[in-house]
Amino acid sequence: MICISADFDPVHKGHEQLIKKGREIADEKGCELVVYLNKGFSANHAPFFVNFDARSKMALALGADRIVPVEGLHHRFILSYSVPIRLSMMHEDGATDYITGASISLDEIAKKAERFIKEGKFVGMPKNYPNRNEIRWYALNEFLKDKYGRKLDFHVIKEVKDGGKVSGRLIRQSIIDNDYTIPKETRKVLPKSTIEILEEEIAKGQINNERNYKEIFKTMNTTSRGYLSKIAYLNGKAVNEIIKRRVYRDNESIWAAFRRADYGPVMTRLAVSAIEMNVTKKEVMDLMKEYESLNLIPSEQKVQRVIDRAWYVASQIENGLSAGEANKKFRSEKIAIDSTPLEIHAGLNLTKFETKLMKEGINADVYVDKDNKVSVELRAEGKKIKTNLRLPAKEVTYLRYIIDSNFIPVTGVVEKSKKGFKIKVEIGK
Structure with missing residues (x-):
């Protein structure tokens, strides 16, 4: 052929x-x-x-x-x-x-x-x-x-x-x-x-078929930061720009939001397509792993390698290296990482009332809030609770890199600790 x-x-x-x-x-x-x-x-x-x-x-x-x-x-x-x-x-x-x-x-x-x-x-x-x-x-x-x-x-x-x-x-x-x-x-x-x-x-009038803007507007106008953060190719900045610029009624308003999030034309089209088709980060990651198993994805582009890079960059920033320098070193030297954490246990900032509502096993959406802090949203006893996560700087940087990877999901679940409750943050699940 x-x-x-x-x-x-x-x-x-x-x-x-x-x-x-x-x-x-x-x-x-x-x-x-x-x-x-x-x-x-x-x-x-x-x-x-x-x-x-x-x-x-x-x-x-x-x-x-x-x-x-x-x-x-x-x-x-x-x-x-x-x-x-x-x-x-x-x-x-x-x-x-x-x-x-x-x-x-x-x-x-x-x-x-x-x-x-x-x-x-x-x-x-x-x-x-x-x-x-x-x-x-x-x-x-x-x-x-x-x-x-x-x-x-x-x-x-x-x-x-x-x-x-x-x-x-x-x-x-x-x-x-x-x-x-x-x-x-x-x-x-x-x-x-x-x-x-x-x-x-x-x-026949079968030319220039448009996107399903009704579905796109609905998602961008009504869904929470936590839900938007699950959609593929929406990073923390894009999610916050989408929330900030509501209400969306036309194509140009959508493009403007992504321009403010520093997306170029190609990435904007991909992100809008993911919104239209409700493509989640987990769906993309799972497909990538499937193709990895068939040896179709280059080793430097594999899911685990992207996770390793995020951990390495976060570690090097803590040691005084810039993100750009750490990225370059990781790529050029093909640095191997043996123990990248896929779970992080984060503290919570809860009121006494919210603490009384908490139970182990409640699922939490992880996202970046309007103040650029890694946060969670969950429902306990029918009440919506939003709070920042308490973490060392290295783990915060690591999570931000993962959230901004565009296709690696981050999930959270409430767990009981000696001093109350924490969130177990799971990467790639």
């Missing part, structure tokens, strides 16, 4: 060149040309402008033999986790070659990928790198060769330029701006078959 992985939203002339090149290689080798087409959410964590069936027709019309849907990944994972999963699908299906487009050569891609292959960690791709996604695919293809005893042959074709890079985003926006007609300039960068299928979809 000769493979392409894509959104194709919609298929434009740049994509046409990919399919043409793939067709040539497939015909030469006597293979199928298969498009692994994202469904549900795009690789950039957004809903699709053109639905899956229409995008499939566009690809098949230009010479693809078969479409394989890829669903369930892009509202749960960042690309550094979804790419090896998609590559594994191709390996398991018998793929031999991978086709992609880029503005830089295969040699340049390979050179830029060296660092990530060496480190065994594929997150943190520098923003100034051109074609970051292609570099990531190349690097992860090298990573998977140990598992499969081979790697896919990479083929890179130059991106089509027409007064600039052909952009799906600009194509979509031009159609919206022109009252859902395809303007003359946009037609120039679309294959004839794409134009025909697009116009059919527009006529």
Whole structure:
């Protein structure tokens, strides 16, 4: 099989060149040309402008033999986790070659990928790198060769330029701006078959399907800090900005809240997708562990490694090192941690009345309060109790790093102690 992985939203002339090149290689080798087409959410964590069936027709019309849907990944994972999963699908299906487009050569891609292959960690791709996604695919293809005893042959074709890079985003926006007609300039960068299928979809009113904003607004407007803290890709700052900026009635108000939390466009789309689909940190973590067991997740990206990093950084900050220095040292020296605690026993600040209500075994939501303190919320005898946790600075820093990891859950349960009650904070449960 000769493979392409894509959104194709919609298929434009740049994509046409990919399919043409793939067709040539497939015909030469006597293979199928298969498009692994994202469904549900795009690789950039957004809903699709053109639905899956229409995008499939566009690809098949230009010479693809078969479409394989890829669903369930892009509202749960960042690309550094979804790419090896998609590559594994191709390996398991018998793929031999991978086709992609880029503005830089295969040699340049390979050179830029060296660092990530060496480190065994594929997150943190520098923003100034051109074609970051292609570099990531190349690097992860090298990573998977140990598992499969081979790697896919990479083929890179130059991106089509027409007064600039052909952009799906600009194509979509031009159609919206022109009252859902395809303007003359946009037609120039679309294959004839794409134009025909697009116009059919527009006529049927099946274009530009939006998110479920009713559900998103409901979650962002009404749920507690404790509940929001369980949702994947919401860190402490994001949760507090969401609470602070209520009420949400439009798309821009959502984006504004995440901008204030220092989220970029990609992470905002992923966080909003997680809210829309009610994706919890535990769900993401459990899926990651499942893929870890299949040797699809690089060792430096594994769940336990992320937890170890948080403990190491917290320990080094206590010793006077900055967080940035500790992070760099942990990565570059691949420091091993033997005894990272997965349970922390925290004191509580309770009134006498609240102490009388407490019982062992009550579950507590752990979150970061508006004053940036690690806190819990629980219900005892029908009463809601909120209180800060009493912990040494090292444990506080550790918990903050875990809470802000985006996908590792933190839970709490009331336990009896000699002097009253504590919260047993459990990491990764």
